Amino acid sequence: MKVxxxxxxxxxxxxxxxxxxxxxxxEYSDDPAAxxxxxxxxxxxxxxxxxxxxxxxxxxxxxxxxxTIAADSNLVIQVGGGIRDRQTVEDWLTAGVSRCVIGSLAIxxxxxxxxxxxxxxxxxxxxxxxVKIEENGVPMVxxxxxxxxxxxxxxxxxxxxxxxxxxxxxxxxxxRDGAMSGPNFELYSSMAARFPNLQLxxxxxxxxxxxxxxxxxxxxxxxxxxRALLDGTISSVEMRSFQQNG
Numbered sequence: 118m119k120v121x122x123x124x125x126x127x128x129x130x131x132x133x134x135x136x137x138x139x140x141x142x143x144e145y146s147d148d149p150a151a152x153x154x155x156x157x158x159x160x161x162x163x164x165x166x167x168x169x170x171x172x173x174x175x176x177x178x179x180x181x182x183x184x185t186i187a188a189d190s191n192l193v194i195q196v197g198g199g200i201r202d203r204q205t206v207e208d209w210l211t212a213g214v215s216r217c218v219i220g221s222l223a224i225x226x227x228x229x230x231x232x233x234x235x236x237x238x239x240x241x242x243x244x245x246x247x248v249k250i251e252e253n254g255v256p257m258v259x260x261x262x263x264x265x266x267x268x269x270x271x272x273x274x275x276x277x278x279x280x281x282x283x284x285x286x287x288x289x290x291x292x293r294d295g296a297m298s299g300p301n302f303e304l305y306s307s308m309a310a311r312f313p314n315l316q317l318x319x320x321x322x323x324x325x326x327x328x329x330x331x332x333x334x335x336x337x338x339x340x341x342x343x344r345a346l347l348d349g350t351i352s353s354v355e356m357r358s359f360q361q362n363g
Contacts, residue, residue: 118333120360121195121318122156123165123343124149126179133344134169145347153186156346159353160360164192165218165287165318165341171199172220172262180212187213195243206233210241218287220245221260224267224274231281239284243318246271247289248304256304259291275312285316287341293322300328306335326355 125132131146146152153164166186170178177183177199187194196209197218206217217237223230223244234242248256248271256271275286288308290301300322308317316338323329323342329351332340345351 119339121163121165121341122161122346123341125167125169127169150186159356164194166196168198175199175201184212216243218243218245224260234281239282243285243287245287247291287318287320289320298322305337326351
């Protein structure tokens with residue numbers, strides 16, 4: 118299983134939000150490029166970057182930092198936050214980013230996002246589908262920074278986009294993100310069973326190396342972790358060993 122470290126950028130700094138709340142921010146570093154180098158030294162091959170400022174403004178406010186990381190590292194980089202039109206996707210791919218992460222727009226403007234999948238290829242687009250689990254156990258997609266729950270289920274959305282070749286999905290149970298409460302193993306196991314060829318990225322709740330080991334046991338292709346690495350609850354020794362063992 119691939120572990121993808123995460124960097125969230127705000128005001129040029131590496132931060133983490135608690136459950137997407139901009140009022141609950143923890144600052145980790147004013148040198149995101151150095152953090153990326155640290156992750157690379159752990160044996161990581163990929164990096165997930167979210168431009169939090171871009172997510173709010175719709176402009177790529179941390180473009181220069183992200184472009185520098187892409188140019189100075191050998192990491193496969195995926196970027197999300199404020200990507201709302203085809204030109205921005207093209208600009209990021211030209212700048213050395215491998216995958217663009219699309220969130221709410223996949224629900225509010227699905228035809229546009231489908232056209233990008235066709236135009237740029239399935240390996241260039243990641244759908245970020247954030248979900249809230251209903252009382253009946255059905256994961257429903259949320260949008261606009263998790264503030265709006267749609268009437269579209271996670272499974273309906275994936276099936277719809279699979280018709281145009283969707284390959285990569287990043288799924289977050291929003292109740293778990295940044296809370297260090299453990300991943301929603303049941304959710305990811307269900308997704309893997311329903312869509313066995315999907316390159317699923319499990320996101321949210323990773324606390325320690327045991328969580329990553331369980332996700333790997335379940336056959337999940339990739340997992341994103343930010344806070345556990347930044348806080349050191351997953352040590353550099355543990356991460357290197359996990360990466361080496363596949």
